Amino acid sequence: MRKLAAVAFGAAAVLALGACAGEGAGGGGVEGGETLAPEDVLVGVSMPTQTSERWIADGEAVEAGLEELGYDVDLQFANDDIPTQSQQIDQMITNGADVLIIAAIDGTALGSQLDAAAAAGIPVISYDRLIRDNENVDFYVTFDNYDVGVQQATSLLQGLGILDADRNETGEEGPFNIELFAGSPDDNNATFFWNGAMETLQPYLDSGVLTVPSGQTDFEQAAILRWQQETAQRRMEDLLTSTYSDGTELHGVLSPYDGLSRGIITALQGAGMGPSLADGLPVVTGQDAEIASVKLIVDGVQFATIFKDTRLLAEQAVIATEAYVNGGEPEANDTETYDNGIKVVPSYLLESVIVVADNVEPALVETGYWTQEEIEAGQAD
Template identity: 75%
Template sequence: MKKRALAALGAAAMLVLSGCSVTSTGAGGNDGGSTETKDITVGVSMPTQTSERWIADGDAVKAGLEEAGYDVDLQYASDDIPTQSQQIDQMITEGADLLIVAAIDGTALSSQLDAAAAADIPVIAYDRLIRDSEHVDFYVTFDNYEVGVQQATSLLVGLGILKADGSEGDATGPFNIELFAGSLDDNNAHFFWKGAMDTLQPYLDSKVLNVPSGQMTIEQAAILRWQQETAQKRMEDILTASYGNGTPLHGVLSPYDGLSRGIITALQGTGLGTTIADGLPVVTGQDAEIASIALIDQGVQFASIFKDTRKLAEQSIKTATAILEGDEPEANDTETYDNGVKVVPSYLLTSDIVYKDTIVPLLVDSGYWTAEEVASGQAE
């Protein structure tokens, strides 16, 4: 994971060529004068270390900020809301000048953001929007609605309804599918779901796609905390209840690779094939985790969505630097992300669909994973 973190350093280093000083505009209670960059601390709060994606994010942000001359307090919260709240409280108490927060629960940090505002500490929401607070200064993320569109598109491609270039495929169905969603307390899960369902709805309306379980709302499909074991259990229950009579299952919409691996375990455990070639249903994913990329390479999982966390880290560093220097950070969306109190200015990055034949150009050639890591399914 350090390799991917270091890949963000080159761009980050360009942000502070002089490495000398920044002019603070009150962030963290500074008096507005010139201060040495090394005396500025950025608190970075990440949700968990159980996902390789979040480890890569934390490493990349920390390494890039340190390269730019800042001190960094990086904390992981073990997917525990009170832990994250306490860690952020401590960052504020210890005098952080700016906070970068990837929230476990986007609705659970209002008091922490109130405290940050009282101490004049700006807050950048990282990939997950923090809701119900006016004290979110900026949001750096991917176009999460488009990620949902891509997830659904990859499912349609896997079923043969569409071709990878977006043109109409040869398959006409009908196909049976099941739907999974992320954790309801993660704002992104709702964007993923809407993008996916807007894409699938015409095919559901025309009966090209059917959902035999009847579980078609995000509340029914949601997996709390994105837990792999919970997804596996839900898939097993659906198979028992809706497919015990020989009804075929052709595909599963999954919004995250960890869920995908749980779903695949359930499918394989009930004798639905070991690979797509021998009858395993098409399963989508997200985050290009190495274990799932190996499965895609082996023909087990069909696709994932690649959100290049190096770009996300780089953009968060640019945003943090602009704020700390008293400049207006660059935003490319000032309309979409309403957190319930305000529309948060945002910078949206683009993502890519990873199929077996795009692993090399998207992931290996870019240095995100090596060919050896893809072959082994493990990060070096």
């Protein structure tokens, strides 16, 4: 509940949203554009899994923000099972949800649910992961996912010494051997992360400053289904056996998520590549500032993560919901980037931050995301 206190929505902001609400929204608007009393509003919140602390925090933060506005909330976690998520959303629609907030497991697997929501006049907010191939996605709240990929690659280049802390080139010519990991192919964000990272790394690959000894440079080769830590560990172990057993040195690994990073690090340490960066462990990147990985960063094991303040993401989802409840439409700050295959979905994008050992305190402790005690323990209270 410590994080939830940060998701506080001022009465002035809520009143302002209500005052500027227009006619209709989403698939016809909530209750045909009529404003509902808070106690009459039911919001269905569908999160992909409880196996990641990130999604638990997201779900609880969204729930807390909605309940603070007086809404009833049906929060469900689908345990990374597509049929379960489909059934949960079906039930939310049956139970009379007025708005749906959905972080999809598979962004292409919810067509019938979206069609049913539209038929019932229920606006759909796609949360962090873009729902694809359907016109009935009304709004998208997320981070600038392409830039997240740029930041992941930038942190790798910084860890290798090719760039300094200000992103200036140092003159290091390498060559540095790296391996590449990508996220789940059914998560639209994974391709944005990959594209941002690869376009940042490509000039160094072209010049020979970076090399990928395995030759596995395609998204399909690097992708880890469902973002599973164990799958990433096995792939890293296989790469070490197939490519590095002859003594070839590995200098860095592009990892797009902290859970994958921990699996990769386990494989590297198991192969005797040093317990820490100071002992020769390759530079490993990450994302989400999960507490276990933040401790590894402080301890000099994982080099970096990308901090996406999901409290702000939850806040935007609640603000968007409030706009729909009041018969209006949420304010977008991007109406060009996120094409889901059928339409460009109006979006609200948030910024992210590279976190390394030197800025853990200002980025994570001073902002109240984690306490110093939690970081030292490597787990949340």
